[in-house]
Amino acid sequence: MPAVDAPAFWDAALCPYVVILGAAPPGIPATSRFDPACWPQPAHRYSGPEGTHLVLGGGASFYRVWLRGARRDGPLAAIVPFDAMTATRLAALSDFDRWRRGASAPAAVPRPTAYQAQRLDLLLSILDLRQAARATSHAIASRLVYPRLATGRGAVWKASPERRRTQRLIREAEALAAGGYRALLSGRAVRQK
Known part of the structure; x- marks a missing residue:
């Protein structure tokens, strides 16, 4: 089966390209709601005890999201671990946010040539x-x-x-x-x- 039809779900501890989303702290505006059903490209989904893993996008750009035990009806916040891969995690989050907003800015995360x-x-x-x-x-x-x-x-x-x-x-x-x-x-x- 081609990888495009069944993309891999990566462990966020090993892969900084996984954007981690969780419930936002109180007081965050409701505009940060996340509804993958409303997004233009189909999502590949895996749900497990730790939350839902999604692969969004298509073509050459896939975005991996871990919806970490958050309610879908509440506002979300990005969770960025402070580790050796923090800079890459922030760049992946920035790319994901640009894509989510419909911008076509160049990717901050380097892609293979x-x-x-x-x-x-x-x-x-x-x-x-x-x-x-x-x-x-x-x-x-x-x-x-x-x-x-x-x-x-x-x-x-x-x-x-x-x-x-x-x-x-x-x-x-x-x-x-x-x-x-x-x-x-x-x-x-x-x-x-």
């Missing part, structure tokens, strides 16, 4: 192929990394720079799966090779 997105897609495809078929580095090179290149066999393959690059990509994909993805979620730059 086209190259970075393509590279991440390649790394995820490598992981999928390794997991589904326990594919060799030669099979990964032939199918994903160098689909239009005859990669050779035996000693030719073992001595090739294509093999070394493919092995580096496999190690990078496995490191991403083993926890490196958290650097992406937290907004920290990840070295692109």
